[in-house]
Amino acid sequence: MIGTQPRPTDPLVLVRDAFDPAPVHGLPYLANIIPVLMRRQAQLWLQFRVSSAMDILTMLAQASVFFFVGRAIGGGSWSAATAGFLAVGIVTNTFLQEALSGPYRSIANAYWSVRLESLLLSPCPLIVNVIGDVLWILVNAVLSGIFLAAIGAAFGARLSANPGELLLALGVLMLGTVAVLGIGLVSASMFMLINAKGFNDPISWFVGVLQGLAAGAYFPPSELPGPLYAVARCLPQTYTIDAIRRLLLHDETPRLAQVGTLSPIASDLLIVTGMTAVALVLGVISFRIGLRKARRDGGLSRWS
Amino acid sequence: MIEVEHVSKVFTYANPDANANSPDMWVDYLLSLLGKKNLFHGASRGRTVAVDDISFTVNTGEFFGLLGPNGAGKSTLVKMISTILAPTAGTIRIAGHDIQCQSAEARASISVVPANGWLSMDSHISVDRNLAFWGRLFGLDATMTKTRAREALLAVGLEDQGATLPTALSTGMRQRLAIAKGLLTRTPCFVLDEPTANVDPVSAADIQEFIRARLNREFGQTVLMTTHNMTEAERLCDRVAIVHRGRLAGCGAPATLLAARADRVAEIRLTPAQAGVIAALREHPAILRLQEFPTETGTTLRLLLAEGNGARELATIASGLELSAEDVRTVSPSLEDVFFDVTRDMPEPESIEELAA
Numbered sequence: 001m002i003g004t005q006p007r008p009t010d011p012l013v014l015v016r017d018a019f020d021p022a023p024v025h026g027l028p029y030l031a032n033i034i035p036v037l038m039r040r041q042a043q044l045w046l047q048f049r050v051s052s053a054m055d056i057l058t059m060l061a062q063a064s065v066f067f068f069v070g071r072a073i074g075g076g077s078w079s080a081a082t083a084g085f086l087a088v089g090i091v092t093n094t095f096l097q098e099a100l101s102g103p104y105r106s107i108a109n110a111y112w113s114v115r116l117e118s119l120l121l122s123p124c125p126l127i128v129n130v131i132g133d134v135l136w137i138l139v140n141a142v143l144s145g146i147f148l149a150a151i152g153a154a155f156g157a158r159l160s161a162n163p164g165e166l167l168l169a170l171g172v173l174m175l176g177t178v179a180v181l182g183i184g185l186v187s188a189s190m191f192m193l194i195n196a197k198g199f200n201d202p203i204s205w206f207v208g209v210l211q212g213l214a215a216g217a218y219f220p221p222s223e224l225p226g227p228l229y230a231v232a233r234c235l236p237q238t239y240t241i242d243a244i245r246r247l248l249l250h251d252e253t254p255r256l257a258q259v260g261t262l263s264p265i266a267s268d269l270l271i272v273t274g275m276t277a278v279a280l281v282l283g284v285i286s287f288r289i290g291l292r293k294a295r296r297d298g299g300l301s302r303w304s
Numbered sequence: 305m306i307e308v309e310h311v312s313k314v315f316t317y318a319n320p321d322a323n324a325n326s327p328d329m330w331v332d333y334l335l336s337l338l339g340k341k342n343l344f345h346g347a348s349r350g351r352t353v354a355v356d357d358i359s360f361t362v363n364t365g366e367f368f369g370l371l372g373p374n375g376a377g378k379s380t381l382v383k384m385i386s387t388i389l390a391p392t393a394g395t396i397r398i399a400g401h402d403i404q405c406q407s408a409e410a411r412a413s414i415s416v417v418p419a420n421g422w423l424s425m426d427s428h429i430s431v432d433r434n435l436a437f438w439g440r441l442f443g444l445d446a447t448m449t450k451t452r453a454r455e456a457l458l459a460v461g462l463e464d465q466g467a468t469l470p471t472a473l474s475t476g477m478r479q480r481l482a483i484a485k486g487l488l489t490r491t492p493c494f495v496l497d498e499p500t501a502n503v504d505p506v507s508a509a510d511i512q513e514f515i516r517a518r519l520n521r522e523f524g525q526t527v528l529m530t531t532h533n534m535t536e537a538e539r540l541c542d543r544v545a546i547v548h549r550g551r552l553a554g555c556g557a558p559a560t561l562l563a564a565r566a567d568r569v570a571e572i573r574l575t576p577a578q579a580g581v582i583a584a585l586r587e588h589p590a591i592l593r594l595q596e597f598p599t600e601t602g603t604t605l606r607l608l609l610a611e612g613n614g615a616r617e618l619a620t621i622a623s624g625l626e627l628s629a630e631d632v633r634t635v636s637p638s639l640e641d642v643f644f645d646v647t648r649d650m651p652e653p654e655s656i657e658e659l660a661a
Binding site (some may be wrong): 023025029040047115117118123125292296300301 | 315316383386387388389390408409411412416418425426427428429433437438440441442443445
């Protein structure tokens with residue numbers, strides 16, 4: 001017989017007087033819960049460390065291909081600038097791609113590993129769970145970024161050593177990440193809105209393909225034909241990559257946009273800020289609509 | 305306290321026959337973009353009323369049972385109480401918090417143990433880490449979570465399983481772990497969805513005893529438990545609500561529900577030679593239900609008489625069929641008799657299919 005006999009030392013005897021719920025709203029709660037969510041993701045990551053290491057190795061191999069191809073084609077014209085151009089593009093692109101697909105993957109993983117139900121039964125809002133997961137994904141992406149940057153350096157890439165420019169580039173990266181996270185939330189809401197549960201939703205697929213093709217990760221967007229160049233100019237990723245390159249490499253490729261008399265970097269920054277506001281609002285609204293729909297039709301529940 | 309007031313749930317769905325999903329989801333997306341298919345509702349729509357205007361209150365400290373067969377609407381109701389599903393109409397309050405307007409507070413006041421205990425935990429991290437994570441989600445600090453997790457595991461008899469992965473636990477142990485999560489957060493209300501449905505009889509008895517003796521009686525928790533096991537409900541619950549076809553068929557203390565049918569259940573012993581009586585009894589207007597149980601000496605019939613009938617009518621029926629008085633006796637009704645009595649005339653749930661233009 002388990003646990004049916006009262007034990008003299010059992011403090012749960014007092015449980016009827018002990019309900020004093022901790023606050024589950026507000027900034028203090030968020031400040032406490034986000035690291036907890038990230039730590040849980042880290043625990044899961046460590047659970048599958050061989051698989052994670054294999055993912056990193058695959059990515060490194062794929063990134064190396066670009067450098068080898070660039071050096072082979074570039075021949076005598078291969079330079080530190082070219083290597084830097086590719087290194088910054090690949091690292092930023094990897095980071096933004098994770099922010100784009102992270103929210104959808106967070107929900108899909110939780111749903112298919114039967115953790116989502118548990119999260120829905122807790123007072124922690126689902127969007128906070130998603131953001132906690134994505135932050136861990138981004139921490140992971142930083143590690144990947146360091147490896148990729150090291151490969152770039154091995155191929156001759158040299159970045160700006162100016163701390164101000166490095167900090168500003170980091171700020172631009174964070175701003176661009178938030179913008180892409182907004183699109184990622186729209187993508188995650190597709191899991192609920194159109195029942196896109198197959199680890200492949202139309203939004204992150206479409207935006208991801210455009211990002212790889214047109215955002216300028218591997219070549220300057222100015223090389224694109226007119227219509228694709230126009231598409232590139234609608235993506236926050238394009239301005240983020242462009243601004244970071246200008247800051248870290250003092251890149252002189254043709255500017256993407258001219259806002260008043262602002263410099264190319266300031267113009268990029270202003271446009272990314274505007275896009276961040278729009279994408280974030282759209283992301284939060286569509287996620288809330290999706291969640292409302294899922295609560296209406298039971299689309300997130302596997303409990304039968 | 306859990307208050308459920310005039311709650312209904314209507315599911316709108318796509319007719320699977322008329323709107324079969326393509327094996328390639330991208331074809332589905334393209335069709336919807338081209339306007340050939342309404343991705344949100346499907347080409348053909350229908351609706352099912354899963355819960356229809358149900359009201360009841362589970363009082364503080366009470367052990368309340370939701371009783372009904374599979375498909376009655378119990379789990380839908382419990383999912384709404386758990387805030388996983390939004391009601392189409394009506395209001396649900398948990399410890400005074402409306403599940404629609406104050407869903408976080410409502411969730412912080414209730415612990416839900418789904419039918420499959422594994423649904424409520426992370427199978428990739430240990431029992432200790434599951435509880436630690438759960439406590440933090442409820443806003444507890446790390447130290448308090450650790451202390452309470454130890455207490456909770458002790459209370460459910462899993463104090464030696466802290467380092468184990470939930471997948472390595474038996475079904476009964478997982479149910480107890482799910483209960484431990486509730487004890488950890490000190491929620492005043494517990495909702496248990498068929499907690500003994502998937503466990504062996506010995507573990508089931510163990511869990512029943514724990515829920516009744518410790519969780520409800522000793523710890524003073526308000527318990528709402530769904531079950532289709534009439535004996536379990538009769539033995540454990542202070543009150544039961546009988547749900548059938550999405551509607552509330554009856555509600556009350558088992559003793560009251562049984563007392564109201566005290567004279568209406570009878571047993572008749574028949575020898576093989578008297579088997580012809582069965583057909584006559586089946587046609588008798590005063591008999592609502594007749595069950596046959598083979599015995600070593602013949603057959604025992606269990607009868608449920610219609611309302612307004614009792615021992616006198618039974619004697620009349622027996623003498624009309626030339627049955628001896630010692631072979632006919634009234635017996636105590638069971639909740640199963642009550643269930644049959646209150647649900648027999650309930651209509652089919654509303655199910656409407658409508659073709660979109």
